[in-house]
Amino acid sequence: MSDFSEWNHFYSIVGSAAAALIGLQFVAMTLIANRPSVGAPDAGAAFATPTIVHFGVTLLLSAVVSIPWHETTSGAIVLGIVGVSGVVYSLVVTRRMRAQSVYKPVFEDWLFHCLLPFVAYIMLSVASYVAFSHARPALFLVAIATLMFLFVGIHNAWDGVTYHIFTLTKKRSEAEPQ
Numbered sequence: 001m002s003d004f005s006e007w008n009h010f011y012s013i014v015g016s017a018a019a020a021l022i023g024l025q026f027v028a029m030t031l032i033a034n035r036p037s038v039g040a041p042d043a044g045a046a047f048a049t050p051t052i053v054h055f056g057v058t059l060l061l062s063a064v065v066s067i068p069w070h071e072t073t074s075g076a077i078v079l080g081i082v083g084v085s086g087v088v089y090s091l092v093v094t095r096r097m098r099a100q101s102v103y104k105p106v107f108e109d110w111l112f113h114c115l116l117p118f119v120a121y122i123m124l125s126v127a128s129y130v131a132f133s134h135a136r137p138a139l140f141l142v143a144i145a146t147l148m149f150l151f152v153g154i155h156n157a158w159d160g161v162t163y164h165i166f167t168l169t170k171k172r173s174e175a176e177p178q
Contacts, residue, residue, distance in 0.1 A: 007065050007139055014146055015062025021153060022055045046096035047103075047160055050113060053089065054153040057082065061124075061146045065139070072135045079142060080128030086121030090114060103163075112155050120148040 123145040131138035
């Protein structure tokens with residue numbers, strides 16, 4: 001029995017949650033997409049797309065750790081690729097947040113859209129390296145990073161939907177002639 005197999009139930013739960021939340025995010029965005037504002041594609045690339053990516057990474061990590069690996073090396077390499085790719089993606093998201101002009105991000109936005117995902121991807125990269133010599137502690141790092149992606153995704157999805165429903169709807173109703 002590999003170190004990975006001990007985590008199957010955890011990743012079944014987390015992966016299922018991520019898959020369900022991906023679907024809910026698409027439903028929510030479809031419902032509020034009937035009146036996109038100017039610059040919405042830039043804001044979507046900065047705020048909505050990363051949320052789907054984080055849920056997707058949660059689902060991917062759940063699948064990778066649930067694979068019946070015969071050795072830790074292959075799984076560690078995949079985790080490292082995801083981690084390093086995610087670090088680069090986090091930098092891209094940061095650039096997109098700065099470039100978009102629809103919404104001025106506040107500290108909470110920088111924290112949940114840039115900093116926490118960046119830290120989680122760094123944790124995956126470190127876990128990949130550590131897994132070659134200490135698989136068990138590395139898997140705890142992967143679990144923490146996976147939960148971070150899930151909770152960041154939940155926060156960001158909720159934040160995006162409430163922004164669209166309450167803030168933009170109010171602005172649009174105030175701007176429309178009576």
